[in-house]
Amino acid sequence: MLRARVLENKLSSLYKAGKIVGGVYLGRGQEAVSACLGAALIPGKDVFSPLIRDQAGRDAFGESMLDCTRTYLGSVLGPMRGRDGNIHRGRPKNGMPAMISHLGAQVSVVSGMLFAKRQKGELAGVVGATCLGDGATSTGAFHEGLNLAAMEKLPLVLVIANNQFAYSTPTTRQFACGDLVEKARGYGVAGHVVDGTDLFACASVIGNAVKRAREGGGPQMVVAHLLRLSGHGEHDDASYVPDTLKAGHYGRDCLDVAMEQLIEHGYATAEEIRTWQDETAEEVQRAVAQAQQEPPPDAYTEDWRALSTRFS
Amino acid sequence: MSVTYIDAIREAQAKLLREDPRVFLYGQDIATFGGAFKATKGLAEEFPGRVYDAPISEDAMIGLAVGAAIEGMRPIVEMQFADFSSVAFNQIVNQAATHFYRTGVPVPLTVRLPSGGTPGSGPFHSQSMEAIYAHYPGLIVLTPATVTDAYHMLLDGVALDDPVIYCEHKFLYRWLKAKSINGEHLPIGQARITRPGKHATVVAYSAMVHEAIRAAERLHEEGGWEIEVVDLRSVKPLDLDTVLASVARTGRLLAVGEAFPWGGVTAEIVARVAAEGFHLLDAPPMRLNARDTPVPYHPKLWAAHRPTPESIAVAVRQLLSF
Amino acid sequence: MPSVPILMPQLGESIAEATILRIDVAVGTPVRADQEIIEVETNKAVMGVTTLCSGIVSEIRCQEGVSYSVGTLLGLLEVTEEEVARTGVETMEAMEAKRAITPEPGSARAEANLHFGTQDDSYEEAPAVVPNIKGLPVPTGTMGAHYISPRMRARMDDLGLREADISAIAGTGAGGRVTVEDLERFIDYIETWPSSQASPMRLAVADAMRRSWTRPLATVGLPVRLDRVLDHRRNADPKPGLTLYLLRAFAIALSEDPASAGFLMGEKVVHPRAFDIGVAVQVDDGVVVPVVRKVDQKPLRELVAEYADLVDRGRRRRLTEADLKGGIATVTNFGTFGLTLGTPIPLPNETLILGIGAGVKKPVWSDQVEAFVPATEASLALTFDHRVVDGGGAGLLLKRISELLQKPEAL
DSSP, X not given: OHHHHHHHHHHHHHHHTTOOOSOOOOOTTOHXXXXXXXXXXXXTTSEEEOOTTOHHHHHHHTOOHHHHHHHHHTOTTSTTTTSSOTTOOOBGGGTBOXXXXXXXXXXXXXXXXXXXXXXXXXXXXXXXXXXXXXXXXXXHHHHHHHHHHHHTTOOEEEEEEEXXXXXXXXXXXXXXXXXXXXXXXXXXXXXXXXXXXXXXXXXXXXXXXXXXXXXXXXXXXXXXXXOOOSOSSTTOOOTTSOHHXXXXXXXXXXXXXXXXXXXXXXXXXXXXXHHHHHHHHHHHHHHHHHHHHXXXXXXXXXXXXXXXXXXX | OOEEHHHHHHHHHHHHHHHOTTEEEEETTOSTTOOTTSTTTTHHHHSTTSEEEOOSOHHHHHHHHHHHHHTTOEEEEEOSSGGGGGGGHHIIIIIIHHHXXXXXXXXXXXXXXXXXXXXXXXXXXXXXXXXXXXXXXXXXXXXXXXXXXXXXXHHHHHHSSSOEEEEEETTHHHHOEESSOOSOOOOTTOOEEEEOOSSEEEEEOTHHXXXXXXXXXXXXXXXXXXXEEEEOSXXXXXXHHHHHHHHHHHSOXXXXXXXXXXXXXXXXXXXXXXXXXXXXXXXXXXXXXOOSSXXXXXXXXXXXXXXXXXXXXXXXXXXXTO | XXXXXXXXXXXXXXXXXXXXXEEOOOTTOEEOTTOEEEEEEOSSOEEEEXXXXXXXXXXXXXXXXXXXXXXXXXXXXXXXXXXXXXXXXXXXHHHHHHHHHSOOHHHHHHHHHHHHTOSXXXXXXXXXXXXXXXXXXXXXXXXXXXXXXHHHHHHHHHHTOOTXXXXXXXXXXXXXXXXXXXXXXXXXXXXXXXXXXXXXXXXXXXXXXXXXXXXXXXXXXXXXXXXXXXXXXXXXXXXXXXXHHHHHHHHHHXXXXXXXXXXXXXXXXXXXXXXXXXXXXXXXXXXEOOEESOGGGSOHHHHHHHHHHHHXXXXXXXXXXXXXXXXXXXXXXXXXXXXXXXXXXXXXTOSEEEEEOOOEEEEEEETTTTEEEEEEEXXXXXXXXXXXXXXXXXXXXXXXXXXXXXXXXXX
């Protein structure tokens, strides 16, 4: 969580210094949810399709910080080689597909990867997960993907981070059901609800959902309640988020809550946390510095082909 | 003993299921029912666990295929009608088509699109969508016109590592019969001269190849004209070399397509020949397409909507009299 | 100490500029990395421009309340070498060095703006433009008998054919145009006739005549009495050829009116610099035209040797390129073939050609004795490019030449 927060603060800063072109999307406020999901998954075995606010999850799942800084800063050595940027990055062969911008589309892709593993007889004990926001639950792709995963009884874990806004649109303009978790019943999947600001609660609920999927419980829908603590992107100042929400329970910063919880339950001292913060700042700085010094793609030497097949 | 175009498609899928464990079929009504057109009849029984009935979710069907392809499988997705693939448009052009370019990981899926019109099929069961998919980089678009090509191009298409849009023509399903499937066949990317000639070149693909041949025969009877017919076989990659070689022989070009006129495959051919074969043209390069309206339902209207041997002959005659 | 630029960032995909709301630092203020130092407003949000590294503000180049486009230099930080190394930040010095090699991203934007002709990253929507630049004349596009398709052109180029060459072919295409099939049929047909390869000489003459013929040429004629010349010649030693008398008369007449030998180039008439006149010499398969130099300045007997040498070398195909260049007019004696009348064609780069036919003994009316007396007459023919010379001018020239030929001893 800490690594994600420090890294993303740095990305925001780089954006406001003009060093990043295109969009910057932060997961500020969502780190607890995302990190717990990433930590519950097993790299090299599970599939994880992170979305736009999943830096913490990516980090927990094992994505290197350099993949992030290289993709944002336009280094040709990044996983997308300049052909896509920011959060549209992934390593499909390592179980981390790269998202496309159309929300909801990744649900069926992760389902397909699980389906294939089943065909190959390799699905035992494997879980596939992806995240969505409250807005994405309105898309047809979400509906088709979840419905299909449920019908095919795939071990899909769908974490819906209800951060109450899709860009500037509040959830009152997004759906009419009471709590999004009610949809789980409609799809025939298990539903879970969790306070997204509470690290310990997230670890428990999300960990449990992943476990149940892994044990053959079919798709698991987790709805986490929180507040988006940043703009939709860093070009947005989120001035439409009312102060009452920011002051409310879900407006709490999960990182602050987590630090309190860790100290309270004796998992770490304030001293240790400060050390983590310093080490993280150093690591982020190194990853940023390295990526900045690497070359961008060269339009002249670029292999301008969209097909892997060469026709004579 | 004869083989229909749809027999060939079924045979090809059977062969793939038999020989390649990475292949599975996903589509609506394709399992026990054998498919709306029976393209998969008997396959679910013969290959249990390989042929699946999909829910009515074209978007998710393709998303699933992309995911499966990332994991090394070679899924074949049957769209019940090409017209319904528009629901999956996003997954086809933004997920599948961009995947290799963006991530370096190719996506070897195949989408079978029953395309083209039959009498009474109406606006949503008649479309030819090859130009729309060909427009996006990262897709291969196949349009077999013969029984042999229906068989071999499906096999070859599935063997390619890139996403393939396989446009099979519904009218040809049972109307087109061959004595047998040829062993010899051309590779993907090569067009075929279906009928040699010297007075004009007619470039066509899919069902229009047959209409073009009838038009050519008519012109031969009435005026001794020798019209060369080129079957593109694949819209993308487009075999411009064969087309240019033909225009080099004849000096005149008519491109015929069943799809809507604006920016279709025929426009692409005319643009390329005009640019690269300008000195070969003794007359302006022409094209003939369906009318610029949705495909009408009534058989009388439908018959006047798409190119026919008569309308092709008229267009060729105009070309010849230039 | 290296300096690091503070640039206006791109705060949104379609954002082109932002307005400075507040500058939170002054020159000399020390700053940390990732510190927001300038508050700006885009049309979407209020944001803070952030530092890339720690340092001291050394320059501020912007003002509150003013709008600046993305990429503008807003200020500079003075930064230590260690900090540069630690953060990997790009210094002004490094950016300037790069600019020497590659264009700045800002300049691409500047180029884009040049297209719209503005300085400040935005442009005025122009009112509807009325095209007032004269373009090419627009052909009607009706294909007629003269239409030649791209394929025809390509085929004609391959075969070395010109439009003149295909004038023999009747076209079966629309409007009577010659189609490529017509052409191929014609060529096949020609193939059935006995043929021989045209020699390079033949092709050269063909090309010259074709090019010359693209002009409007006209011929005027005048009979000239040769008796005086023939008498003079009988008594001369060495004996000048008849052509040489003509050459001298022509040169003198032209030198009295140089404009008549002028050559039209576009809108200018180019005048002769020297009266170098060519003489047509028939050779095996064609004609060569060696040029006799400064004919106006040399009397007849001085020209004899030069002329004889040129003709001899011409016949033996020993003329150099220099011998054939620079003529301003030509003389041709087709009388040597026994011809009395001719319409010679000037060289493509000349306006005039003067021809003379064979002398014929005939009765000519004499006012003096009021009877027909015998005389030797030949016809002079002057072909001229009617764009430069008119019939009147040509007539005067011929009359003067005839005059000069009645006094051969003065030539």
